[in-house]
Amino acid sequence: MQIFVTLYGDLKRYAPGDQPHFTLNLDSGAALKDIHKMLAIPEGQHVSLINGRRSSPDAPVADGDTLVLLPPISGG
Amino acid sequence: MNGWMGKILRVDLASGACSALPMEPSVAKDYIGGRGLGIYLLNQEVDPTCDALSSENLLIMATGPLTGTGAPTGARYMVMTKSPLTGAITCSNSGGMFPTEFKRTGYDAVVFAGRSATPVYLYLDHEKAELRGADHLWGKDTHQTTELLLAETDAKARVACIGPAGENRVLFAAIMNDKHRAAGRSGVGAVMGSKNLKAVVVKGKGRIPLADPDRFKTFNKHILDTFQEGIKETPLSLTVNGTAGVVMVTQNFGVLPTKNWQQGTFDGWEKIHGEELTQRFLKKNSACYGCPIGCGRKTRVDDHRFAGEGEGPEYETIYAMGSNCLIDDLAAITKANYICNELGMDTITMGATIACAMELVERGYLTEEQVGRPLEWGDAEALVELTRLTGVRKGFGDLLAEGSYRLAERCGHPELAPVSKKQEFPGYEPRGAQAMGLAYATSPIGGSHMRGDPAYFELFGVPEPMDPHQWQGKAKVTKAYQDLSAIIDSAGLCIFFAVRNLAAKDLGVAPVGIMAYLNAATGADYTLEELMQAGERIINAERLFLTKAGFARKDDSLPERLTKTPAPTGPAKGLVCHLDEMLDEYYKVRGWTENGIPTKEVLNRLRLS
16 A cells, blocks of 8 residues: 655654655555654654544554654744 | 732823832732733723723733743743723733843833823833833834834843834734834734833843742752753754744644635645745844743845845744735745834734735725735735735725724624634634634633643643544643643743643643742742642633623634634544534533633632632
């Protein structure tokens, strides 16, 4: 299955190529934590949104999902 | 007294008399200071039904017991008055250097009563207060005024003043201090202008007395060391990109207000977010007194169309003047921000009112002839020109100066104004962040996020994340954040530091760290229960003022565009804000009637009867 990933802020350094927007091909049944592991992003230092919803590391991902990883941000 | 200076300066603008009044220790402990002290004084003296721009209204500037003490972000003061924009109370907060310098003059607060026959400014040189003529300053912008006043008083003094917008009673005129910091919301600058008070200049000396300096120093070191440890690996986003970094969050959660609050996503967001500001315009960070974060942005725009130099923009400005107007030109947004600072206006209401005008034109309810120029979505030059006209009430600016509600009402369509209690919202869309809708509707000052900010738990995940789409169970946590904000605002701290670093994660954001600071500074021996009750007391004291002014459940409202029309785009697509359901829950949690009126039981418990 295909997952569309975007990394923001400092997390861009974990992108597999030059671009912070990329596609990952995964086996079905994968969870968010599998993607974190694949990209070598440590747990707990970011916010993961699957289709715009904050998701925990155990959350499953499905074909066509968009995944956004944000650094921790506050203020406003 | 310690922490508190123990004195309140009262200035009768009609007679010119200045007198020092004692701060009662019991009032100080029960209301803390700042915002709490302000509502205590307003309730003592101001008729809640009075005309906000009449001489009956008071203008109060109040510091808190931690202002100027060296507690991290202890740099704030609060302006309290009845608002001409909303008819409710307002408490408008600012930092910088002015509040600390003010407190070093020996007073906790200054109360301006009545109205001067001619323009004046207050010069407070240590404890000596003097009203001086300000005819030569009238008409000058806030930067010119500040420079002239520093030249004629003391180069090391600090200035808070109004610009032409306050003089012209623009209903969302701000009081600017240290040139770039704003007590921005609800028209506090218009009240100052109505009193013919151009500026307050302060020059203090000495330190703020502390009850237990050693205990204060030890606790302060512990808090700062913990804070520094926490940012060792990853610098704080507020430091790197300022509040403008929030654009990335709200866009991705689908709560970035766009096109006059019709949707929560903006295609051009990457051109207006914090990284873009940092790369293109940031010259250096700026920090308020005693702040380890430094979220302020000293910026410069070289683009010849919008050239200028100053501070900002903040996230709220970027939403209001950017996505909300479909403007992706960050240079124009920054320039309009500079103009607001120089003329002395609130950037949120300014941007939101222009967005409302754009929709009114699009729908044919407002003509180009009335506006005096074309006004289409995304018109960056119109944003800058109309902002300038508003501050001096020229042409169409005279109508914009009344805010979006009165503008839309004049056009026969008040439902198009994105307001609660006639005040425009900050930049978080309640269809995708439900508790934010409850906070806007129940804020005592109308649309505001700073009187209890659910973005912390719905978006930022502090202390723990809550599903922003769910409305059930949000009333209790919103109340807890509102009470906490009342304590932060009254102590003289900044929400950006205090929520993350001085509240307990496991006790419903209980203010444990603030209590430790307050007790070391004041010796008042607050228990946690007493301090939390003080927060609740302040909220209820404000609600009493509103109730007497005629506000009730009908005014704890949001526009139907947010409660009846489903979000058309983004992660919140298909959702509406469930305000009515949350209000039922909220009033129960507060112990108020179904109509939003505090009960006798609650008032007795809080000693407000």
